[in-house]
Amino acid sequence: MSTLPSLEILIEQFRRLPSVGRRSAERMAYAILDYSKEEANFFANAIIEAKENIKRCKVCHNFSEDEICPVCSDESRDHSVICVVEDARDIISLEKVKDYLGVYHVIGGTISPMKGVSPEDLNIKSLMYRLSNDDISEIIIATNPTVEGETTALYISRLVKPLGIKVTRLAYGMPVGGELDHADEVTIGRAIEGRKEL
Amino acid sequence: MSTLPSLEILIEQFRRLPSVGRRSAERMAYAILDYSKEEANFFANAIIEAKENIKRCKVCHNFSEDEICPVCSDESRDHSVICVVEDARDIISLEKVKDYLGVYHVIGGTISPMKGVSPEDLNIKSLMYRLSNDDISEIIIATNPTVEGETTALYISRLVKPLGIKVTRLAYGMPVGGELDHADEVTIGRAIEGRKEL
Numbered sequence: 322m323s324t325l326p327s328l329e330i331l332i333e334q335f336r337r338l339p340s341v342g343r344r345s346a347e348r349m350a351y352a353i354l355d356y357s358k359e360e361a362n363f364f365a366n367a368i369i370e371a372k373e374n375i376k377r378c379k380v381c382h383n384f385s386e387d388e389i390c391p392v393c394s395d396e397s398r399d400h401s402v403i404c405v406v407e408d409a410r411d412i413i414s415l416e417k418v419k420d421y422l423g424v425y426h427v428i429g430g431t432i433s434p435m436k437g438v439s440p441e442d443l444n445i446k447s448l449m450y451r452l453s454n455d456d457i458s459e460i461i462i463a464t465n466p467t468v469e470g471e472t473t474a475l476y477i478s479r480l481v482k483p484l485g486i487k488v489t490r491l492a493y494g495m496p497v498g499g500e501l502d503h504a505d506e507v508t509i510g511r512a513i514e515g516r517k518e519l
Numbered sequence: 520m521s522t523l524p525s526l527e528i529l530i531e532q533f534r535r536l537p538s539v540g541r542r543s544a545e546r547m548a549y550a551i552l553d554y555s556k557e558e559a560n561f562f563a564n565a566i567i568e569a570k571e572n573i574k575r576c577k578v579c580h581n582f583s584e585d586e587i588c589p590v591c592s593d594e595s596r597d598h599s600v601i602c603v604v605e606d607a608r609d610i611i612s613l614e615k616v617k618d619y620l621g622v623y624h625v626i627g628g629t630i631s632p633m634k635g636v637s638p639e640d641l642n643i644k645s646l647m648y649r650l651s652n653d654d655i656s657e658i659i660i661a662t663n664p665t666v667e668g669e670t671t672a673l674y675i676s677r678l679v680k681p682l683g684i685k686v687t688r689l690a691y692g693m694p695v696g697g698e699l700d701h702a703d704e705v706t707i708g709r710a711i712e713g714r715k716e717l
Contacts, residue, residue: 326584330568331569337550339546348537352536353566354582365563365567368529371525371552371559372554372556373525375523
């Protein structure tokens with residue numbers, strides 16, 4: 322029914338979301354029509370509230386509802402180790418593992434001359450500020466293993482090493498449970514490069 | 520980050536939508552955090568507006584922004600033929616085909632003693648009202664070919680036939696482009712039952 326502008330607008334809004342096609346967007350919009358007025362208002366409010374309440378941590382640029390994020394304000398964590406990630410979402414993946422007990426720094430992207438992203442556009446200055454003011458023993462660079470991610474990792478390591486701080490990079494290789502014939506060449510290449518003696 | 524209640528609430532809201540898993544809901548919620556405040560407000564508003572503006576047509580119970588839906592108010596359509604569907608969404612599928620030029624009646628479900636849905640819970644009374652007041656020549660029953668859909672089709676046809684109105688049912692059989700070895704037994708059964716001489 323192209324004669325239902327409010328429905329069309331809602332469908333378009335759902336379509337904008339990641340990996341939602343026309344069909345799914347339609348189904349989502351119809352689901353909203355089946356909601357009670359209260360349920361629809363609650364959903365609308367959840368969008369506005371999330372956007373309003375969730376800010377960036379003043380220290381590490383992680384998502385936070387307070388000035389300082391829960392990780393940075395956790396005294397039990399090791400504040401001398403900083404894991405550098407591209408995006409705040411990466412922190413959630415890393416936190417799920419529960420193996421890492423240091424803190425983070427979200428640089429907010431990667432250096433990419435193609436996309437016109439230079440180091441000044443990233444949160445690198447605030448990282449250097451932390452390194453010069455706090456007692457940091459190690460920086461773990463966890464940018465993604467893409468060309469831009471590698472460039473950014475190299476850029477940061479060149480800035481940090483002269484300060485006498487240890488700089489490490491996450492290990493890349495075969496994913497656990499992965500099979501060789503399903504892995505891409507770059508991953509296999511990395512796995513060979515990073516091989517360990519048994 | 521379980522310590523971000525507003526984000527958790529938003530993720531849960533996305534998860535309630537049809538065929539959205541935890542992972543997709545998370546990605547959608549993060550997408551919202553990347554929206555500008557204006558974009559987030561626009562989305563929230565689209566939900567509220569759709570829910571507020573979209574009512575049910577007073578004649579056929581189709582979705583409508585006006586008292587009478589665009590199909591019912593279209594004078595060029597054949598108002599003597601009514602296609603009975605379970606859900607207003609079915610109208611959209613049928614309208615896409617552009618082959619049908621009659622009008623509709625949304626009964627809003629199917630008779631199901633299992634789910635406690637009796638004929639009184641469906642828009643059957645308003646259908647009978649239309650039949651007795653308007654000049655109707657044919658009723659096409661397009662409820663789904665499920666047990667409940669069939670029961671409902673039979674129930675309606677028993678009510679309508681005594682009025683001397685022609686009652687037909689959509690043809691069910693092999694989907695065009697479908698292959699025999701991919702079709703389910705019920706569909707094949709229907710295709711055999713409804714076979715035509717060449």
